[in-house]
Structures are given as structure tokens and as C-alpha cells.
Amino acid sequence: MNPKRISIIGSTGSIGTQTLDIARAHKDLISVRGLAAGSKNLQLLCEQIKEFRPALVSVPDAAAVEHIKNFIGSEKLPPVEIIPGMEGLVALAEDDQSDVLVTAVVGFLGVKPTLAAIKRGKIIALANKETMVAAGHLVVELAAKHSATIVPVDSEHSAIFQSLLPSLQKNAVQTEVAKLLLTGSGGPFRTWSKEQMESATREDALKHPNWSMGAKITIDSATMMNKGLEIIEARWLFNLPVSKIQVVIHPQSILHSAVEFVDGSIVGQMGLPDMRLPIHYALFYPDRVPSERVPRMSLAAIGQLTFEEPDLEKFPCLALAREAATVDDSKACVLNGANEIVVDSFLKGEIKFVDIPRNLERVLSEHKPIKSPSLEDILDADQWARERARLVLTA
Amino acid sequence: MNPKRISIIGSTGSIGTQTLDIARAHKDLISVRGLAAGSKNLQLLCEQIKEFRPALVSVPDAAAVEHIKNFIGSEKLPPVEIIPGMEGLVALAEDDQSDVLVTAVVGFLGVKPTLAAIKRGKIIALANKETMVAAGHLVVELAAKHSATIVPVDSEHSAIFQSLLPSLQKNAVQTEVAKLLLTGSGGPFRTWSKEQMESATREDALKHPNWSMGAKITIDSATMMNKGLEIIEARWLFNLPVSKIQVVIHPQSILHSAVEFVDGSIVGQMGLPDMRLPIHYALFYPDRVPSERVPRMSLAAIGQLTFEEPDLEKFPCLALAREAATVDDSKACVLNGANEIVVDSFLKGEIKFVDIPRNLERVLSEHKPIKSPSLEDILDADQWARERARLVLTA
Numbered sequence: 001m002n003p004k005r006i007s008i009i010g011s012t013g014s015i016g017t018q019t020l021d022i023a024r025a026h027k028d029l030i031s032v033r034g035l036a037a038g039s040k041n042l043q044l045l046c047e048q049i050k051e052f053r054p055a056l057v058s059v060p061d062a063a064a065v066e067h068i069k070n071f072i073g074s075e076k077l078p079p080v081e082i083i084p085g086m087e088g089l090v091a092l093a094e095d096d097q098s099d100v101l102v103t104a105v106v107g108f109l110g111v112k113p114t115l116a117a118i119k120r121g122k123i124i125a126l127a128n129k130e131t132m133v134a135a136g137h138l139v140v141e142l143a144a145k146h147s148a149t150i151v152p153v154d155s156e157h158s159a160i161f162q163s164l165l166p167s168l169q170k171n172a173v174q175t176e177v178a179k180l181l182l183t184g185s186g187g188p189f190r191t192w193s194k195e196q197m198e199s200a201t202r203e204d205a206l207k208h209p210n211w212s213m214g215a216k217i218t219i220d221s222a223t224m225m226n227k228g229l230e231i232i233e234a235r236w237l238f239n240l241p242v243s244k245i246q247v248v249i250h251p252q253s254i255l256h257s258a259v260e261f262v263d264g265s266i267v268g269q270m271g272l273p274d275m276r277l278p279i280h281y282a283l284f285y286p287d288r289v290p291s292e293r294v295p296r297m298s299l300a301a302i303g304q305l306t307f308e309e310p311d312l313e314k315f316p317c318l319a320l321a322r323e324a325a326t327v328d329d330s331k332a333c334v335l336n337g338a339n340e341i342v343v344d345s346f347l348k349g350e351i352k353f354v355d356i357p358r359n360l361e362r363v364l365s366e367h368k369p370i371k372s373p374s375l376e377d378i379l380d381a382d383q384w385a386r387e388r389a390r391l392v393l394t395a
Numbered sequence: 396m397n398p399k400r401i402s403i404i405g406s407t408g409s410i411g412t413q414t415l416d417i418a419r420a421h422k423d424l425i426s427v428r429g430l431a432a433g434s435k436n437l438q439l440l441c442e443q444i445k446e447f448r449p450a451l452v453s454v455p456d457a458a459a460v461e462h463i464k465n466f467i468g469s470e471k472l473p474p475v476e477i478i479p480g481m482e483g484l485v486a487l488a489e490d491d492q493s494d495v496l497v498t499a500v501v502g503f504l505g506v507k508p509t510l511a512a513i514k515r516g517k518i519i520a521l522a523n524k525e526t527m528v529a530a531g532h533l534v535v536e537l538a539a540k541h542s543a544t545i546v547p548v549d550s551e552h553s554a555i556f557q558s559l560l561p562s563l564q565k566n567a568v569q570t571e572v573a574k575l576l577l578t579g580s581g582g583p584f585r586t587w588s589k590e591q592m593e594s595a596t597r598e599d600a601l602k603h604p605n606w607s608m609g610a611k612i613t614i615d616s617a618t619m620m621n622k623g624l625e626i627i628e629a630r631w632l633f634n635l636p637v638s639k640i641q642v643v644i645h646p647q648s649i650l651h652s653a654v655e656f657v658d659g660s661i662v663g664q665m666g667l668p669d670m671r672l673p674i675h676y677a678l679f680y681p682d683r684v685p686s687e688r689v690p691r692m693s694l695a696a697i698g699q700l701t702f703e704e705p706d707l708e709k710f711p712c713l714a715l716a717r718e719a720a721t722v723d724d725s726k727a728c729v730l731n732g733a734n735e736i737v738v739d740s741f742l743k744g745e746i747k748f749v750d751i752p753r754n755l756e757r758v759l760s761e762h763k764p765i766k767s768p769s770l771e772d773i774l775d776a777d778q779w780a781r782e783r784a785r786l787v788l789t790a
């Protein structure tokens with residue numbers, strides 16, 4: 001096997017550093033061609049450059065370029081091409097010396113480079129949720145046109161991808177799949193009553209039972225908005241109607257998701273909750289390579305897996321996202337943008353946990369949806385959603 | 396899709412009738428080209444001929460041929476070619492108007508037709524355990540040479556086949572698979588102590604918790620010899636050493652088996668315990684076709700799946716089979732043949748449940764194993780095993 005040449009957009013974040021951890025463990029099989037990161041942790045990016053020696057680097061602005069240049073000079077490292085801003089991200093995406101683009105940035109920053117990599121027919125290891133939630137229809141259309149492969153890095157979507165690979169490879173997902181079974185732990189409030197949830201605190205909501213993640217996504221798990229956004233992602237990634245996507249509560253987070261085929265057979269993927277597993281899979285796709293980092297799981301040691309139906313009444317965010325996923329318009333984008341602002345407000349202690357869906361409902365009710373939105377429509381809708389959410393929160 | 400043309404060897408048995416039940420539900424997609432059955436239930440075979448109108452029929456002898464001919468005459472059915480004996484089974488297997496051969500007979504009768512179908516490069520829906528247990532090395536070698544596809548019909552092996560299909564298709568099972576996880580319910584004695592098992596009766600052993608099967612295979616489940624024979628089958632079907640095959644006890648029989656890949660990912664197949672699922676899958680392989688017969692499963696309705704390590708001390712038959720699977724010689728064949736006789740003796744009330752492994756151990760200890768046995772060696776070893784088992788039982 002020739003070494004995989006990878007580039008990472010968002011190399012200093014959680015997915016980015018875990019991707020490099022896998023690259024570190026497989027130096028003979030992975031070479032790092034490009035790294036891009038924000039200004040928040042330039043020192044970490046410098047250390048990554050020193051360790052992995054990428055040929056291409058992108059940072060947000062001239063000041064950051066200067067910082068990197070100084071580091072390279074002081075460390076007497078060989079020269080590196082540094083391109084600032086969106087131009088740099090797109091350069092990384094288009095670079096024909098790289099096989100796999102890992103899009104690990106948060107937010108809309110990921111959309112343009114993802115589309116650029118698709119146009120080059122690359123393998124995209126997609127960890128940037130916004131790209132699929134807001135611009136899924138554009139991504140899917142372009143990927144089909146350019147025969148690009150999008151390998152999801154979300155554990156649920158990676159599980160579905162692995163489970164339906166034979167159908168994907170012969171382009172028969174539409175005829176062979178009855179349902180995608182998207183599993184979710186149910187979050188910290190799974191066993192709480194609706195009444196108890198009225199008084200849920202920030203600390204209660206931040207206690208995720210299985211996964212250790214950032215604050216925003218942990219709150220999304222508590223509201224189950226996270227599972228809702230995953231329905232939207234799955235809808236586009238696998239090109240199936242929402243009616244064929246079902247959420248199953250699975251508190252142990254071992255079955256990462258499954259596929260029910262039209263013949264009644266269910267195939268699913270299991271593993272310990274560790275993001276390095278879907279990252280590793282995406283980096284080496286379509287091959288399976290022995291992992292030096294992913295912890296092994298024993299079913300007998302786990303002992304028990306349980307499953308339940310989700311409670312849509314207790315988790316109105318899940319219902320909101322389902323509805324937004326059903327209509328192919330700008331609603332999903334608005335839901336995503338408004339959710340970021342509303343969750344931020346909750347994290348600052350400004351609103352109650354149960355106010356999260358209430359505020360989102362208000363924003364959505366005021367939105368005039370645009371059918372099959374263009375990239376510009378999407379950026380506008382996102383901005384509108386954030387502004388309107390701020391207004392609604394202070395009303 | 397062109398209709399699949401199938402032939403069934405053993406059409407009046409459990410797998411045979413279930414195969415025809417699926418053909419009945421999919422008349423536009425499946426045509427029955429050939430049927431073969433024993434003399435035990437000729438009336439059922441006649442009804443099958445009337446309903447499915449095969450072109451080729453095989454029965455054991457001239458008397459049975461006469462019976463079928465009389466039926467066809469009295470019912471004024473169009474003429475059917477009827478070939479008696481092994482010649483008939485091989486004719487069904489070699490028939491170039493048939494795409495899939497379902498080998499649903501019990502015992503060594505299945506070996507020759509299976510090998511004949513392999514030489515024609517057909518798809519073989521394999522439900523005949525003896526073929527793989529005793530002659531696995533011959534089957535595998537021949538299948539590779541003639542690019543024949545063996546799709547297992549056992550629920551466990553079908554689950555493994557479905558789970559590792561991408562690796563199978565690119566011929567990468569050796570490098571991509573860490574372990575096969577063969578699940579088993581643990582049978583009726585899973586929760587019994589070793590002491591309690593000393594007094595287990597025929598009735599106790601015949602109470603299988605999940606599957607409804609014939610008496611012999613139900614006893615094999617109770618001793619776990621069944622799981623042991625499945626280890627031997629899996630070893631050949633997927634060409635992996637026994638050290639990579641692990642038995643996991645799973646009392647609910649929902650996860651039918653799974654594959655642990657070298658990257659730590661576990662992919663498994665689930666469904667209700669119903670043989671029509673693996674049969675349906677094998678008939679339509681490589682496509683997935685909506686099933687009219689397979690019952691649907693809801694994970695939330697099932698609620699709970701549990702897993703445990705097997706207890707080799709309580710189930711010595713499992714250890715015996717594991718050992719026989721490790722050495723590639725005539726031991727597996729002897730174990731299988733002797734087991735049939737010993738289980739029969741138990742069913743007749745002649746020996747205690749715990750005497751089953753004790754008698755098998757004695758037969759095995761007296762066997763002089765033959766390395767890479769030929770088909771003739773296998774038939775000899777089988778006969779020797781049965782005779783020696785009878786001797787040991789009466790000693």
C-alpha cells in the first residue's frame with residue numbers, strides 16, 4: 001500500500017489532533033501534506049508543523065503567517081508554503097499531492113474547501129457537520145458529478161457507511177435500504193421526567209454519559225438536537241428520505257448505528273465510543289488497516305446493550321430537526337445557525353434548558369424558507385438565523 | 396433483474412420447504428428449475444412438483460421414480476425429467492439452466508453435488524454442514540479455482556458473510572479481519588451448573604430457548620457441539636485460522652454473528668431467529684430484495700441484548716471441536732460422524748447427556764488422523780467413526 005497523503009483543515013481541534021495522533025501511530029502509512037488551523041492555538045500548530053513537516057499550511061491572517069514563519073526560522077525547519085485565509089483552505093483542498101482531505105473545522109468555514117475537494121474527485125473525511133446540514137443538496141450533487149467519495153467521520157454516519165458499503169459500492173442504496181437506524185445515548189436527561197427537565201441546570205446538561213466532547217455538542221446531545229442534525233446529515237450523505245431514518249435510543253453507545261435492509265436483515269457497526277475509530281476508518285478507506293490507537297472491545301466484557309424508542313415530547317429539538325430535514329429548503333440551515341446562538345445563551349446561564357427548543361421554534365416560525373438554496377442563500381439564511389435568534393433571546 | 400433460477404437438493408426438509416416458501420412469495424423473481432428429495436415424504440415432493448413445475452427432479456431409486464411418474468400422469472402435468480440416485484443430484488448441480496444450487500440435504504450426500512456445482516462456477520447456497528466440516532479443504536480449493544461463490548445459509552455464517560462482504564469482494568479477509576465472533580445462545584443448559592447437567596434428561600436437552608429445529612441439531616445446541624461444528628465450517632468458509640474464531644454467548648440470538656476488523660471496528664448482522672432470512676439472502680445474493688416472508692425486527696421492542704464468555708469446562712464438546720478445527724486432518728470428520736451416532740444413542744435414552752462428550756473423546760482418541768484427506772479418505776473416516784462410536788457405546 002502506498003502511504004496515504006492527507007491534509008487537515010482544523011488540525012488543532014479535537015478531530016484534528018486525533019487525526020494527527022493516528023498519523024503519528026502510522027508514520028509509514030500516512031504522510032501529512034497540509035495543515036490548516038485558526039489563531040486560537042498557533043503554538044500547537046507550530047509543534048504539528050515541526051513534527052509532521054507538511055508542505056502546505058494555512059492560517060487565518062497575516063499576523064498568524066508571521067508567527068509561523070518566525071517559528072520555522074527559529075527552529076531552522078525547511079521552508080513551508082503558507083497561504084492565509086479562505087484561499088489557503090481552498091489551496092489545501094485542491095492540492096493534487098494530497099489524497100484525503102479531513103474537514104475538521106466547525107461552522108461554515110468548511111463548506112467552500114469541501115466543495116473544492118469534491119471538484120477534484122478526492123476522498124473527503126468529513127467531520128464538518130454544517131457542510132451537510134446546511135448545504136447537503138449542493139454537496140451530494142457535486143460529489144456525484146465528480147465521483148468524489150465522502151467518508152463521514154461522525155461515529156453514527158461512519159457506522160452506517162461501513163454497514164451499507166456493499167450497497168453504496170453498487171449504487172443500490174435506494175433499492176436495498178429499508179431504514180437507517182441512527183443510535184443515540186439519549187443524553188443525560190434520558191431518564192428524567194418532563195417536569196424534572198424544567199429545572200435542569202447547565203451542569204446537569206454537561207454530564208454526557210459516554211462521550212467526552214466540547215460544551216456545545218454536549219448540550220446538543222442533552223437536547224437531542226445533535227441526533228436531529230445527524231438525521232439531516234444522513235438524509236444527504238446516503239440520499240434517503242427522512243421517513244427512512246429512525247432514531248433508536250441506545251444508552252451504552254456501543255452499536256454506533258445500523259442499517260435495516262429491505263430483506264429484513266440489520267447490519268450494524270460496534271465499537272467503544274472513541275472518535276479515533278471513525279477517523280482511522282476514513283483515513284484508510286477503502287482498506288482496513290491494523291490500528292495502533294483504537295481500543296479493542298469485548299462484547300462479553302460489555303455484557304449488555306439496551307435499546308428504547310426516543311421520546312419526542314421530552315425532546316422537541318429532535319422533532320424540530322426531523323421536520324426541517326423533511327423539507328429540502330433553508331430551514332435546516334436556519335435551525336443549525338439559531339441553535340448555535342441559543343445554546344451559547346444557555347451555556348452563559350441566560351436561559352433555561354427547556355427554553356432552547358422554545359426559542360428555536362420562534363426563530364423557525366419567522367423564517368421564510370427558500371427551496372433548493374444556493375450557497376449564497378445558505379450563508380444569508382445562516383446569518384439571518386443567528387441575528388433573529390439574538391433578537392428572540394432578548395425579547 | 397432477471398429471475399433467479401434455483402435448484403434444491405433436499406426440497407422436502409426444513410431448509411428445502413422454507414426455500415420454496417420464499418420462492419412462492421417471489422414468483423416473479425425466482426423460478427424453480429430442479430428439485431431433489433428422499434423417499435420419506437414423496438407426497439410432499441409431488442405437491443412441490445405440481446406447484447413449482449421444475450424441469451428436473453431427482454429421487455433415490457426406481458420405486459420413487461415410479462411414484463412421481465404416476466403422480467404426473469394422474470395430474471396431467473407436463474413431462475419432467477426424473478433421474479434417480481447420486482446421478483440425479485449431480486445432474487441438478489451441473490444443470491446450466493440453473494443459477495443457484497441450494498444444498499439442503501443432511502449428511503455426506505451433499506458433498507458430491509456441491510463439488511459438481513462448484514466446478515460449474517455456480518452460486519451455492521450451502522446449508523449442508525457436513526460438506527464444510529468434513530471436506531472443507533477440498534471445497535475451498537475447488538471454489539477458488541472455479542470462481543464459484545459459496546453463500547452460507549447457516550444464520551451465523553450468513554451473518555459473517557454479510558458483515559465482511561467488502562473484504563470478501565476484494566479478497567482481503569486475511570489482512571482485514573482480526574476475529575470472527577460466532578454467537579450462540581448457549582442452549583438450554585447455559586445457566587445450569589456442571590453438577591446439574593449430570594442429571595439432564597432428554598426433555599431438558601430438547602428445550603431450545605430460541606430456535607425451533609430438528610432433534611439432532613437441538614441436542615447439538617445443548618452440548619454446544621453445534622457451535623463447535625460451526626467453528627470448523629467458518630474456518631474453511633472464510634479461510635481463517637481457528638485462533639481468529641471466537642465463540643460469544645448471546646442468549647437472545649439476535650446478533651447472528653459479527654466480524655472484528657483489524658482496525659477495531661466490529662460489524663455484525665442482526666435479525667429475529669428465522670432461517671428464511673439467511674435463505675432469502677443467499678437466493679438473491681449479491682442483491683438485496685424486499686422480503687415478503689422475513690419478519691421485521693425492532694431493536695427497541697427487543698430491548699436488550701446480552702453477551703457472555705462460553706464455559707468450555709461445562710461444554711467439553713465445544714473444546715473437542717475447537718481442537719479438531721485446529722488440525723487440518725480427518726479429525727473433524729470423525730468428530731462429526733461419531734457425534735451423529737452418540738447423539739442418536741442419547742435421544743434413544745441409552746446414555747446420559749454428559750456421556751455424549753465422554754464417548755466422543757474415546758472415539759477420537761482411537762482415531763489415527765490423516766492429513767489433508769481425499770474425498771475417499773473422508774468417506775472412510777466417517778464410516779470408521781460411526782462404527783467405532785457404536786462399539787464404544789456398547790462397550
